[in-house]
Amino acid sequence: MNTILVCSSTSNGNTRQVADALAEVLDARILSPAQATPTELAQADRIGFGSGIYWLAFAPELITCVNSLPDMSGRDAFVFATSGFPQPPFRPYLRNFTKLLTDKGFRATGTFSCRGLDTMGPFKLLGGVNKAHPTIDDLSAAQAFGRNMVSKAP
Numbered sequence: 001m002n003t004i005l006v007c008s009s010t011s012n013g014n015t016r017q018v019a020d021a022l023a024e025v026l027d028a029r030i031l032s033p034a035q036a037t038p039t040e041l042a043q044a045d046r047i048g049f050g051s052g053i054y055w056l057a058f059a060p061e062l063i064t065c066v067n068s069l070p071d072m073s074g075r076d077a078f079v080f081a082t083s084g085f086p087q088p089p090f091r092p093y094l095r096n097f098t099k100l101l102t103d104k105g106f107r108a109t110g111t112f113s114c115r116g117l118d119t120m121g122p123f124k125l126l127g128g129v130n131k132a133h134p135t136i137d138d139l140s141a142a143q144a145f146g147r148n149m150v151s152k153a154p
């Protein structure tokens with residue numbers, strides 16, 4: 001499957017590390033949301049969308065990118081994210097973002113998330129929380145997620 005990853009990683013490059021790990025196993029190109037025009041994405045059968053989590057949501061530019069797409073029926077999509085903390089039950093941002101994708105006609109094939117170094121506001125004074133995340137284990141887990149998707153692809 002021709003795979004493209006659309007990645008926004010503006011804080012510490014954490015999500016970009018996950019995108020790089022996924023790209024290896026999926027043989028994928030990585031684009032920024034600005035590069036991921038409808039014409040570019042029309043070339044892919046499978047698209048992974050990922051960003052850091054900011055204020056309990058995906059990066060606004062990633063959401064804008066998805067909103068600008070035409071009907072994407074017949075294509076697979078998955079979601080990846082890094083965040084300072086686990087997703088809280090009162091704001092299921094992974095599910096909400098997945099719904100944006102299925103509303104565009106994509107077949108959703110899964111989500112991957114892990115912790116990333118968080119230097120937001122006061123955490124910066126402490127040198128950040130989740131130092132050294134994503135870890136090697138986090139990146140291996142991302143690759144296992146990618147391989148699993150490949151094995152289940154139609």
Ligand SMILES: Cc1cc2nc3c(=O)[nH]c(=O)nc-3n(C[C@H](O)[C@H](O)[C@H](O)COP(=O)(O)O)c2cc1C
Binds near residue numbers: 055084
């Ligand atoms: C402005 C800002 C807001 C953030 N808001 C959240 C949040 O709501 N929940 C959370 O778990 N992490 C939050 N974080 C932490 C980031 O999600 C985390 O550091 C992530 O790994 C950043 O990814 P990136 O380096 O790819 O940009 C925030 C970080 C910043 C800088």
